[in-house]
Amino acid sequence: MNGWDLGVDVLLALGVAGELLCVAGVLVMRTTYDRLHYAAAATSVPGFLVLAAVLVRAHFSAGGLDAIAAVALLFLLNPALVIATARAARRIEEPEAEL
Amino acid sequence: MNAFLVAATVLIAALAPLLVAASVRRPIDGLVALETAGAVTVLALVCLSVGLGQSILFTVAVIAAVASWIGGLVLARFFGRWT
Numbered sequence: 001m002n003g004w005d006l007g008v009d010v011l012l013a014l015g016v017a018g019e020l021l022c023v024a025g026v027l028v029m030r031t032t033y034d035r036l037h038y039a040a041a042a043t044s045v046p047g048f049l050v051l052a053a054v055l056v057r058a059h060f061s062a063g064g065l066d067a068i069a070a071v072a073l074l075f076l077l078n079p080a081l082v083i084a085t086a087r088a089a090r091r092i093e094e095p096e097a098e099l
Numbered sequence: 100m101n102a103f104l105v106a107a108t109v110l111i112a113a114l115a116p117l118l119v120a121a122s123v124r125r126p127i128d129g130l131v132a133l134e135t136a137g138a139v140t141v142l143a144l145v146c147l148s149v150g151l152g153q154s155i156l157f158t159v160a161v162i163a164a165v166a167s168w169i170g171g172l173v174l175a176r177f178f179g180r181w182t
Contacts, residue, residue: 070141
C-alpha cells in the first residue's frame with residue numbers, strides 16, 4: 001500500500017464516517033429542524049471527502065468529472081430543498097404563520 | 100473487495116434505517132429522511148462506480164442527484180400546501 005492508497009482510504013473513511021454521523025443525526029434528533037440540519041450537512045463535507053478520494057483514484061477523467069458534477073449538484077441544489085422543507089414544516093406546525 | 104466497494108456497502112446499509120424512519124414517522128420527517136437517503140445514494144453510486152470500474156454509474160449518480168432533488172422539492176411543496 002503506497003501513500004496514495006492510504007490517502008484514498010483515509011478520505012473515504014472520513015467521508016463515510018461523516019455521512020453516517022449525519023444519518024445518525026437524522027434518526028436521533030427530536031425536531032424536524034434539527035433533523036434538517038443533519039440532512040443538509042450530509043451533502044457538504046462528507047460528499048467532498050468522498051469526491052477527493054475519487055479524484056485521487058480516478059483523476060480528472062470523464063468519470064472524475066461526472067463525480068464532480070454529482071457532488072456539486074448535491075451541494076448547490078440541496079439548500080433550496082432544505083429551505084422548501086423547512087417552510088413546509090413551519091406551515092404544518094404553525095398554520096397561521098406568515099411565510 | 101477494495102475500499103470503494105466497502106464504502107459503498109456501508110453507505111447502502113445506512114439507507115435501511117432511513118427508509119424505516121421515512122415509513123414510520125410523520126410525513127414531513129419522512130421527507131427529511133428521504134432527502135438524506137438521496138444524498139447517501141448518490142455517494143454510494145459514486146463509490147460503486149469507482150469500485151466496480153463501471154463509468155456508467157457516474158452518470159447514474161448525476162441523474163440520481165437531480166431526480167432526488169426534484170422529488171424532494173415536489174414533496175416539500177405538496178406537504179406545505181396540503182397537510
